[in-house]
Amino acid sequence: MTAVLGAATSTDMNTELSDEAAEYGRTALRAFEAAGGDELVQAAEREPEKRAGLIEPLLDEIGAWELDPRAGGDELEAAAALCRAAGWWALPYPLAERLCRPADGSTAGLVLAAGTGAGVGTGPAPAAAVAGAGQRWSTVTLDGRRGVATARPLAEGPRYGAFVAELDPEPVATSTGTGTGTEDGTADGRADAALALVLPCWTLLGMLDRALDLTRAHVLARQQFGQPLARFQGVQFQLTDAEVERVGVEELAKFALWSVQAGHGDAVEDALALRHAALEAADLVFRVTHQLHGAMGFCDETTLSWISRYSQPVRRHPLSLSATRDHLTRRIGRAGLSGPFAGPAGAAGAAARAGAGSAAGSGEEGQPR
Amino acid sequence: MGEGVATLRRELRQLVREHVPPDFLGAFTADPADLEVAQAFCRTLAERGLLCMAWPREFGGRESSPWEQMAVREEMWALHEPRGAQYMGVNWVGPTIMRHGTAEQQARHLPPISRGEVIWCQGFSEPEAGSDLASLRTTARRDGGGWRVTGQKVWTSYATMAQWCFLLARTSKGARRQQGLTVFLVPMSDPAIEVRPIASMIGPHHLNEVFFDELRVTEADVLGTVDEGWSLVQEVLAFERVGIARYARVERLLHEAPTALGDQWEKLPEELRGRWARMLVHARRARLLAYRVVALQASGRIRPDDSAAYRIAVTRLDQESAEVLMDIVAEASLPDEAGRRFRRAVADHRRYSVSATVASGSVEMQRILMARALLAAS
Ligand SMILES: Cc1cc2nc3c(=O)[nH]c(=O)nc-3n(C[C@H](O)[C@H](O)[C@H](O)COP(=O)(O)OP(=O)(O)OC[C@H]3O[C@@H](n4cnc5c(N)ncnc54)[C@H](O)[C@@H]3O)c2cc1C
Numbered sequence: 236m237t238a239v240l241g242a243a244t245s246t247d248m249n250t251e252l253s254d255e256a257a258e259y260g261r262t263a264l265r266a267f268e269a270a271g272g273d274e275l276v277q278a279a280e281r282e283p284e285k286r287a288g289l290i291e292p293l294l295d296e297i298g299a300w301e302l303d304p305r306a307g308g309d310e311l312e313a314a315a316a317l318c319r320a321a322g323w324w325a326l327p328y329p330l331a332e333r334l335c336r337p338a339d340g341s342t343a344g345l346v347l348a349a350g351t352g353a354g355v356g357t358g359p360a361p362a363a364a365v366a367g368a369g370q371r372w373s374t375v376t377l378d379g380r381r382g383v384a385t386a387r388p389l390a391e392g393p394r395y396g397a398f399v400a401e402l403d404p405e406p407v408a409t410s411t412g413t414g415t416g417t418e419d420g421t422a423d424g425r426a427d428a429a430l431a432l433v434l435p436c437w438t439l440l441g442m443l444d445r446a447l448d449l450t451r452a453h454v455l456a457r458q459q460f461g462q463p464l465a466r467f468q469g470v471q472f473q474l475t476d477a478e479v480e481r482v483g484v485e486e487l488a489k490f491a492l493w494s495v496q497a498g499h500g501d502a503v504e505d506a507l508a509l510r511h512a513a514l515e516a517a518d519l520v521f522r523v524t525h526q527l528h529g530a531m532g533f534c535d536e537t538t539l540s541w542i543s544r545y546s547q548p549v550r551r552h553p554l555s556l557s558a559t560r561d562h563l564t565r566r567i568g569r570a571g572l573s574g575p576f577a578g579p580a581g582a583a584g585a586a587a588r589a590g591a592g593s594a595a596g597s598g599e600e601g602q603p604r
Numbered sequence: 605m606g607e608g609v610a611t612l613r614r615e616l617r618q619l620v621r622e623h624v625p626p627d628f629l630g631a632f633t634a635d636p637a638d639l640e641v642a643q644a645f646c647r648t649l650a651e652r653g654l655l656c657m658a659w660p661r662e663f664g665g666r667e668s669s670p671w672e673q674m675a676v677r678e679e680m681w682a683l684h685e686p687r688g689a690q691y692m693g694v695n696w697v698g699p700t701i702m703r704h705g706t707a708e709q710q711a712r713h714l715p716p717i718s719r720g721e722v723i724w725c726q727g728f729s730e731p732e733a734g735s736d737l738a739s740l741r742t743t744a745r746r747d748g749g750g751w752r753v754t755g756q757k758v759w760t761s762y763a764t765m766a767q768w769c770f771l772l773a774r775t776s777k778g779a780r781r782q783q784g785l786t787v788f789l790v791p792m793s794d795p796a797i798e799v800r801p802i803a804s805m806i807g808p809h810h811l812n813e814v815f816f817d818e819l820r821v822t823e824a825d826v827l828g829t830v831d832e833g834w835s836l837v838q839e840v841l842a843f844e845r846v847g848i849a850r851y852a853r854v855e856r857l858l859h860e861a862p863t864a865l866g867d868q869w870e871k872l873p874e875e876l877r878g879r880w881a882r883m884l885v886h887a888r889r890a891r892l893l894a895y896r897v898v899a900l901q902a903s904g905r906i907r908p909d910d911s912a913a914y915r916i917a918v919t920r921l922d923q924e925s926a927e928v929l930m931d932i933v934a935e936a937s938l939p940d941e942a943g944r945r946f947r948r949a950v951a952d953h954r955r956y957s958v959s960a961t962v963a964s965g966s967v968e969m970q971r972i973l974m975a976r977a978l979l980a981a982s
Contacts, residue, residue, distance in 0.1 A: 455979060471975035472968070478978060479913045486892035487885075508885045564881040569862035569869055572884045574891065575613065575675075576682060576855040 252312045252489070259297075260316025266297045267324045273538050276545055279327035280393045287368050290328040304334055304430060307496045315437040315492050322441020325545040327398065329365045331434035332372070335427070342383060343369020346402060347431040347553040348376050364548035366393075366400035374404065375427045377503055377562055379420025382407055399548045426495065429502035433491045435549045436506075436513045440488055442546045443481045443513075443520045449539050450474065450524040453531075470527060477523040480516035487512050501573050507563040508572055514556040517546060609675045616654070616679040623648055624686045627945050629952045631688030632762070632809040639765060639809070642688030646720030649687070656694055656718045663702060663710075664718045670902045674894065678852035684952075689762035693717040693724045696843035697770055701789075704828040704836060709789065713768070725766035725792070727757040727814060728837065735966055737772075738781040738834065742816060744773040744788065750822035751775065753788065753796075756815050763799045763812035766792050770840075771816075776831055787833040788825045796820065805955050841965060846897050846911050850918045850960060851890035854925045857946075857953060858884055861932050864946035868936045876931055883925045890918040909977035912970040919960040919967050926954040 251257060270293050271278065279286035294300060297317075304314040314334050321330045335345035348361040361374050366389045374382045384402035420428075454464040454474065464470045491509040494502045521543050525532045532539045554562065571577055623645050631642035649655040658673045659665025668676075680687055687694070698717045701709055716722040733740035742755025753773050763769070769790050776784035792799070796819035802811040828836050858880060862869040869877075893914040900906040929950045938947050961967040 451978060465979045468972075468975075471979065472971045474978060475912075475916065475971045475974045478974065479916045482896075482913050483889040483893060483917060486896055487889055490888070490892055508888060511882065511885050512889055560878045560882060563885075564874070564878045567881060567884070571859050571862075571881075572888055574855055574859075574888060575678060576852065576859050578859070 252316055253309055255309050256312035256316045259313040260320050263297050263299075263317050263320040264323060266293060267320060267326060272324055273541065276325045276327045276541050277535075279398075283367060283389070283393050283398070286327050286398075290326065294328075294330070299330075299334070302334060303338075304434065305338075305426075307498075311492065311496050314434060315488070318434050318437035319441035319444070322438040322443075323445045325442065325445075325542050327393075327545065329363060329368050329398075331438055332363055332365060332431075333368065334434060335430055337373055342371045342373040345373045345375060345427060345431050346384070347428060348374040348382065348384070348402075348404070349553045349558060350376055361402040361404070362399055362552045363402070364398040364400075364552075365402075366396075366398045368398075371405075372402055374402065375424050375431060376420065377425075377428050377507075377566070379422070379424025379426075379428055381421075381424050381427075397545055397548050399552065425503055426498060429491075429495045429506040431553075432503070432506035432510055433488070433495055436484070436488055436491070436509050439513050439517060439546065439549050440481075440484050442542050442549075443484060443516060446520055446524040446539060446542050446546075447474070447477060447481055449537075449542075450477075450527050454527055457529075464527065473523045473527060477520045480519050484509070484513045484516045504563065504566055504572060507559055507566065510554065511556065511559045511563055514550055514559060517550050518556070521546065608669075609671055612672055612675050613679055615652075616676065619645075619648060619652075619654075620679075620683050620686055624683065627948070628684055628686065629948060630684045630807065631686075632807040634808050639688060642686055642690070643720075645686045646688070646690045648720075650718060650720035655687075655690075655720050656698065658694075659698065659718065660702070663698070663714050670898045674849070674898050677847070677849040681849045682852035682856040684853070684949075689723045689725070689765060690717075690720060691847075692726065692762075693722060695847055696840050697724045697768075699843065700770075700836060700840055701827065703839075706824075708824065709827065713789065722768060723762055723766045724768045724770055725760050725763045725812075725814075726840075727760055727769045727771040729759045730756060731758050735969055737837070738785070740772065740774060740785070742771075742773045744775045744786060744821065747820070750820060750825075751788075753790075753816045753819040753821055756813060758813050759802075760799075760812045760814045761810055763792065763814050764801055764809060768792060769797075769814070770827075772833055772837060773816075778831065782834040784831050785833040785837070786830050787827040787836050788821050789827055790819065790821060790825060794819055806959055807955075842908060842911075846894070846901070846914070847964070848918075849891075849894060850922045851887050851894065853953060854883070854921055855887045855891070857929055857950060858887060858925065860946060860949075861929065864938060864943055865932070865936045872932065872935050876928070876935065879928045880932065883921070883928050886917075886921045887925065890914065890921045893917050907977070909973045912974035912977075915970045916967055916974070922953075922957040922960040926950075926957040930954050 252260070267275065275289065279289060299317060302310050302314050302317070304311045317334070318331050321328070329344060332344035332346055336343060337345070344365070346361050346363045346365065349359050361384055363372075365372060365386055370386060372384050372386060374384050382404050384404045386400040386402055389396060389398070389400055451474065454470055457464050487509045491502075491505045494505040499505070524539055525543065528537060528539055531537050532543075534540060624641055628638060628641060631639045646655060653666055654676070656663070656665045657668035657676065660667055680691065685691060694717060698714055701713050705713070728737055728740070730740045730742060742753065742757065744751035744753045753771070755773065757771075760769075769792055771788045771790050772785055773788060774784055775786040778784040790797070796817050798815040798817070800813045800815070801809065802813060804811050827833075861880065865872070897906065897911045897914050900910050933947045933950050938944060
């Protein structure tokens with residue numbers, strides 16, 4: 236998939252994931268379906284304590300634990316495709332977080348911590364839909380500072396809490412005393428932060444895929460005024476606008492994945508850009524898909540209501556839309572995002588033309604600087 | 605896309621630096637010198653083989669890849685389209701004549717386009733025929749061996765400066781309104797044609813009305829087959845749909861903003877810088893959606909609705925980014941020449957962006973196209 240997204244040499248302009256990764260995603264989709272499909276999240280909600288036992292053997296079966304997203308290449312792409320498939324079924328499991336667990340197995344997985352500073356109280360406590368899926372979790376801030384945190388017991392049943400647990404950072408000894416993370420973020424840590432942002436967006440993308448697929452089927456089947464809802468232009472236009480959002484997220488998700496894969500210096504910014512677009516898209520997609528389902532969409536017997544409820548954790552944690560925008564804005568400063576027109580004064584802009592020198596070499600083809 | 609594209613971008617940027625003044629805002633301003641800049645720039649591109657790169661070798665092109673063509677679209681639009689009106693001849697008039705023209709038409713029309721010497725205009729829309737183009741009324745009535753064309757076109761871009769018109773007129777009444785339409789290639793110098801400029805917010809020399817009063821045309825002026833012009837028009841509109849890389853100007857202006865504002869940038873309301881960042885995300889998104897279309901083009905798998913998502917996203921981006929940029933320049937004082945230039949470029953972007961969702965077919969037509977594909981019973 237590297238070519239169109241940035242590689243400077245390839246002539247193969249394939250924007251898709253590799254065939255292997257795409258095939259793996261399809262296999263996962265079928266495996267989840269065979270194991271119950273939409274029933275999985277309902278069963279987990281009924282008996283929350285059983286959810287790990289319900290899902291983990293399934294993941295075992297499809298070899299999910301052998302994937303190492305940090306290895307990049309096909310494995311990262313396969314992990315992304317897997318997360319997307321999990322989103323389609325609202326798989327009740329912190330898959331993205333678990334896939335990023337440390338190699339030494341010292342914690343259950345990796346969660347992005349919203350704060351940026353090294354100490355306690357520099358941001359909201361980390362939280363994620365990890366309840367019952369592990370006790371200790373690695374954390375990483377956007378600056379790449381690492382730590383470990385312990386999941387609190389669930390305050391609320393999954394019906395309303397969707398398995399979100401808050402995490403208490405463990406004190407960590409550092410050179411200057413006792414803090415809750417290492418003092419300086421490392422490049423590795425930042426790469427992890429990017430990964431921890433990007434993979435959950437692939438899960439959310441799978442949820443958007445599903446919400447729109449369900450809605451498309453609904454407006455074709457549901458008749459009012461003697462015709463399918465799909466005949467009404469007001470319905471069509473809402474659906475197209477939601478679909479534009481969905482395909483936009485798909486493209487940005489591939490781009491951000493490429494950026495992680497390339498070990499790019501801007502990978503965190505690219506991941507934040509993806510998250511920003513994905514959260515905006517989710518807002519519109521769920522509003523539209525609920526609206527077009529009418530009252531039916533709120534009922535437990537409608538899959539949309541499950542997807543909608545279980546999309547909440549990934550949409551609110553680790554960063555809300557506003558927090559995502561704040562972080563992105565602060566981090567890109569004056570430089571903006573990478574791209575063919577990034578660089579001094581937009582590379583080709585007025586200043587360049589006024590003689591500020593050639594900056595055309597930077598950020599070719601949307602390739603990060 | 606590779607080194608070739610990177611080199612091409614550098615070459616184009618260098619040429620613009622050398623041949624286009626820094627305060628150029630397009631060929632259609634009140635200053636006639638701007639039109640001359642564009643005309644000269646086209647000749648310069650042509651001399652270097654850069655004007656009609658996408659064309660087949662037999663017509664003097666170099667069969668550049670879809671990715672090189674994309675880079676040209678981006679670079680030119682980002683810098684206020686220094687080719688002026690000629691991009692139309694290059695992008696769709698020439699290619700349509702290659703596919704459907706006679707040997708005589710090809711010999712007559714293609715060389716001047718490829719040398720950068722001729723401006724074409726598109727005579728489709730009429731007062732009664734906008735989105736519903738097939739309802740057009742301009743009529744070519746049989747008259748001996750040829751026809752007499754009478755009627756009115758409107759919103760005809762660049763008609764005052766054009767030498768030729770790609771004209772759609774009704775030649776017969778078919779069972780369907782799409783039947784009985786014919787494309788004529790007509791010289792704007794004919795005294796039976798009258799052009800009246802329309803004053804508008806998008807510049808003094810852009811939109812026009814064009815009146816045809818018993819214009820004499822012959823078989824030699826017909827492009828393709830009589831009564832079957834509709835399919836040609838569909839091809840033309842398809843070329844136009846991916847035609848403008850609007851996101852490129854947006855990205856360029858967004859990236860220029862902090863430089864133009866200098867240390868006033870940090871004094872902007874934080875929320876406004878947040879909106880700026882959001883627009884950068886949306887611009888990247890539109891660019892990636894354009895690349896998705898290009899990839900489909902390159903693989904030969906493209907369908908008419910594939911560019912719809914891009915068109916919807918990019919036209920909205922154009923308008924939203926204009927609002928953000930206008931707010932940014934309003935919050936700053938930009939006293940020096942570079943600052944004034946930036947402010948003018950932003951204002952120009954705002955005025956043009958208003959028409960983004962209407963020009964080349966309103967965005968609702970894209971939504972209809974997309975909905976049709978999305979909701980086709982599977
Ligand atoms: C800058 C610019 C340059 C142009 N240059 C040229 C040119 O060179 N040559 C040329 O021939 N034409 C040109 N046009 C005309 C352009 O193609 C038309 O403006 C366009 O096709 C829309 O037609 P209209 O303006 O008559 O709007 P209308 O068809 O009257 O539509 C008005 C609005 O109604 C809505 N609408 C219409 N139909 C539907 C529907 N079926 N469903 C839902 N909503 C609908 C849309 O919101 C639409 O924007 C240009 C236009 C602009 C703005």
